[in-house]
Amino acid sequence: MNRILIKNAKIVNEGTIFEGDVLIEDDLIVEIAESISAKSSQCKIIDAEGNYLIPGAIDDQVHFREPGLTYKGDIESESKAAVAGGITSYIEQPNTVPNAVTQEILEEKYKIAAEKSYANYSFMMGATNDNLEEVLKTNPKNVAGIKIFLGSSTGNMLVDNEATLEKIFSSTPMLIAVHCEDETTIKNNLEKYKEEFGEDVPVTVHHLIRSEEACYISSSKAIALAKKTGARLHIFHLSTAKEMDLFTNKIPLEDKKITAEVCVHHLWFTNEDYATKGNLIKWNPAVKTANDRKVLWEALLDDRIDVIATDHAPHTLEEKKLPYLKAPSGGPLVQHAVVAMFEAHHQGKISIEKIVEKMCHNPAKIFKIEKRGFIKEGYYADLVIINSGLPWSVKKENILAKCGWSPFEGFTFKSRITHTFVNGQLVYTAFKVKEIRAGKRLLFDR
Template sequence: MNTVLIKNAKIVNEGKITEGDVLIENEFISEIASSISAKSSDCNIIDAEGNYLIPGAIDDQVHFREPGLTHKGTIASESRAAVAGGITSFIEQPNTVPNAVTQELLEDKYQIAAKTAYANYSFMMGGTNDNLEELLKTNPRNVAGIKLFLGSSTGNMLVDNEEALEKIFSSTKMLIAVHCEDEATIKANLERYKLQFGDDIPVDCHHLIRSEEACYLSSSKAIALAKKTGARLHVFHLSTAKEMELFTNAIPLEEKQITAEVCIHHLWFTDADYKTKGNLIKWNPAVKTANDRAALWEALLDDRIDVIATDHAPHTLEEKSQNYLKAPSGGPLVQHAVVALFEAHHQGKISVERIVEKMCHNPAKIFKIEKRGFIREGYYADLVLVNPNLPWNVKKENILAQCGWSPFEGYTFTSRVTHTFVNGQLVYHNFKVKETPVGQRLLFNR
């Protein structure tokens, strides 16, 4: 039997921090108490004095690049980086190559993950203008949801036919997650900047091309359609102050039909950072202004925004080093998301309890994930120890994403993930990943 006893931890769960012990037996949390004694001589005891014990974070939006884009990353490489960062479950997006827009292509990804994932996994089924029949075959028990790109993406994934869109919204009971940017607005803006700059558009124009208006037009339209059809809608990576008026905190999360996510980069960076970071912080939707960032924080803390995720989307440095028009959007974030939030905690912006609510509890609630996202007896032992005062510097040698760079490179974080457990197995300890993929397919209570 695999038995681990974590002692003297600051257990962060369901809005409280309590000092105590947690016993792991095989895959599960078997006991939580103020004091637990080891039941056998082969029990592995970890003294967590002064450290926080949190549920493993659940990242509801990642791009791990496999199949088809494996020069950027693989399910193995990026899930290794995830567990090093305290993320024990991920939901991956369908814009791989080929796009996961049939049940067979979707299942191919599950087969890869079953052999190579270091964290628990689920994959979104991708919607297009013409695959409604395939979407309706999706099993709600073992697939996280349906993903729609309402702004351009890889391959045939832009859903811009209004009739097709309404059919998808009205036909499925599954959660629909959306990337919202209005394509016509972006194209018009881009042409204007091309006239002004030719092919040498400065990257700090990115948030003006993929503008506030492009985001608001698309997200407001998706929300109106969800209200009209009764669809269960989850809006990914919000980036503007204006969009915050579209969401409510007047009802409990469990009763919301429309939920919202914000990503680490939109909470951390602003348009002022383009001068030093350049294409390394080129994301879609774009990093916007300090006013937008402040509004996102406000909405996160008053519960209009429900979840914090990463939108981890690695590209090679060579790809990112091209000029603005050629450089792809996205960057690696799974290894540094949890500690970035703890840095915000040190800065007085957010409590540790709220970090856990937004990164662990709420994704589990929104997707109805079975037995994960909380520190509860009988739940899977997906657990993370964070030392709040163990500074470390992000440098090439300790970056685990395959692309080998990070927008946080050179930054010294105050807190550090020291231990990560996935399904009761210690998979990460002090910058070392145990080379055994133990991730399991996520199941959903629906």
């Protein structure tokens, strides 16, 4: 039996922080108490030394690029980066090559992950204008949900047939996650800036091309359709102040039919950073203004926004160095997301309890993930120890994403992850990922 005792931890769970010990047996948490004795010489003891112990983060939106785009990243490389960053479970998106739009292709991704993944995994089923039959075959017990692109992004999976959309929304009992940007608005904006700049459109207008209006039109339509059909809707990577008026904090999360996510980059950067970061912070939806960022923070803290995620989407540095119109959107974030949020805590923006709520508890609740996202007896031992006073700088040599760069390069974080456990196995320690592929397929209580 694998038996590990974590001593002297500041345990963060369900809105409280308390000092205590956690006993792991095999893949489960079996005891949480103020003080636990080892009772066996076979028990490995890890002294948390008064540092924070949090549930492993659950990233509900990543693009790990396998199959078909593995020169950018793959399940092995990106899940390694995830566990080094304190993310122990991820939900990956369908715009790989081929797109995961049939049950057969979807299951192929699960087979790859079963062999390669260091973190727990699930894969979204992709919807298109003509695959409703395949979508309806999706098993709600072992697939996270259905993904619909209402704006085109990497992979060209745009669903723009309104009759098809209504059919998917009205006939799918599963959670539907959407990327919301209005294609017509974006195309019109792009033409306007091409007329002004020719083919040398600067990245500094990215947020004006993929504009607030493009986001709001699409999000409001998706919400109206969800209300009309009764669908369970989750809106990914919200980026504007205007969209925050569409969401409520008046009801408990468990009762919400429409939930919202914000990504680390929209909480961290603003359009002013394009001048120095360029295409490295080119994402879809775009990083917007300082006021947008301010209102996103307000909505996160007052619970109109339910989840913090990454939209981790690596591209090579060579691709990112292309002119704006040719450079792809997306960037690597899983290794630095948790410590970036701890940095926001150091800046007085958010409590550690709230970080855990938004990155661990709420994704588990929204997707109804079985026995994960909390530090509870009987739950899987997905755990992370964080030293909030151990500064380190992001450098090329410590970046684990296959693409080898980060928008945080050169930044010094005040907090550092020291240990990551996945299913009771210590997969990251001494700032190295061990060769233990401990990830399991996520299951859902529905």
